[in-house]
Amino acid sequence: MPGDVKITFLSAHNADNVGHGESSLMQHLTAVEELLVDWGNRTALSDAGLFHSVYGTESFSGSILPLELRARVREIIGPEAEQLAYIFGAMEKGSFDHCVFNGPPFCIMDRHTATPVSLDEGQWRDLCEMVVANWMEQHPRVDSKYKLHKSTMFLAVRPFLSVPARRTLDSAYGFKNT
Numbered sequence: 001m002p003g004d005v006k007i008t009f010l011s012a013h014n015a016d017n018v019g020h021g022e023s024s025l026m027q028h029l030t031a032v033e034e035l036l037v038d039w040g041n042r043t044a045l046s047d048a049g050l051f052h053s054v055y056g057t058e059s060f061s062g063s064i065l066p067l068e069l070r071a072r073v074r075e076i077i078g079p080e081a082e083q084l085a086y087i088f089g090a091m092e093k094g095s096f097d098h099c100v101f102n103g104p105p106f107c108i109m110d111r112h113t114a115t116p117v118s119l120d121e122g123q124w125r126d127l128c129e130m131v132v133a134n135w136m137e138q139h140p141r142v143d144s145k146y147k148l149h150k151s152t153m154f155l156a157v158r159p160f161l162s163v164p165a166r167r168t169l170d171s172a173y174g175f176k177n178t
Contacts, residue, residue, distance in 0.1 A: 005076060006047070006050060006051075006076055006077060007026075007030075009072075009076055010026055010029065010050075010051075010054070010064070011026065013054070013064045013065055015029060015054070015064055025053070025064065028053075028137060028138070029049075029050050029051070029052065029053070029054075030050065031137045032049040032050070032052060032130070032133045032134055032137050033046050033047070033049045033050035035049070035133040035136060035137055035168075036049040036129065036130070036133050038164070039129070039133070039162050039164035039165050039168070040162065040164055041129060041162065043081075044077075044078060044080040044081045044084070045081070045084065045126050045129060045130070047077040047078065047081035047085075048077070048080075048081040048082075048084035048085045048088070048126070048130060049085075049130055049133055049134075050077070051073060051077055051081065051082070051085040052084075052085050052088045052089065052130055052134060053088065053089055053134075054073070054085065054089070055067060055070075055085070055086060055089040055090070056089055057088070057089045057091075058091070058092060058093050058111055059093070063089075067112065070082060070086065073085070083123075084123070084126050084127065084130065087108065087117060087119070087123070087127060088127065088130050088131075088134075090108075090110045090111055090112050090113075090117070091108040091109065091110070091111065091117075091127075092108065092109040092110075092111045094109075095107065095108040095109040095116075096108055096127070096131065097153055099124070100128075100153055100156045100157050101153075101156055104121070104124075105118065106118070106119040106120075106121070106123070106124040107119065108127075124160060125160045125161075128157050128160040128161055129160075129161055129162060129165050131157070132154065132157065132161060132165050132168070132169055133165070135150065135154075136168055136169065136172060139172055151173050154169055154173060154175075155173070155175060158170075158175065
């Protein structure tokens with residue numbers, strides 16, 4: 001579907017009016033999508049980035065869509081993108097960090113259902129790319145005392161990222177390009 005349908009849908013559900021840090025949720029969502037596009041990701045992943053926190057997240061309670069609208073979102077962005085967006089919003093961050101540091105099998109805990117969700121390596125890589133895009137979009141506005149807060153996790157996640165995402169992360173954190 002054309003991008004304007006996606007943006008129109010998000011606007012109709014108040015993405016322009018929900019705050020996200022110093023900007024609106026819409027500004028954040030579109031900026032994450034743009035990063036994923038700039039890094040050369042496929043449409044399904046960039047669409048997932050555009051919708052990555054519409055159901056809320058563990059640290060962002062400003063959801064604009066109830067879970068009952070998942071089928072409608074699937075119609076708009078496709079089943080793969082919707083599943084990735086859902087996983088991003090549903091994951092308990094501690095389960096993500098566990099996988100980062102302990103490796104496969106990749107499994108996150110769904111905070112909505114309190115059940116584990118197994119991910120194949122492709123889904124895991126996509127989730128890592130989205131996590132980094134989400135953080136890199138916010139990174140310039142984060143208080144300097146928190147900028148290094150996630151550096152150990154990001155150093156460990158580097159092998160799962162695309163080269164452009166890794167370069168962005170390396171530049172932001174001063175990691176050595178390897």
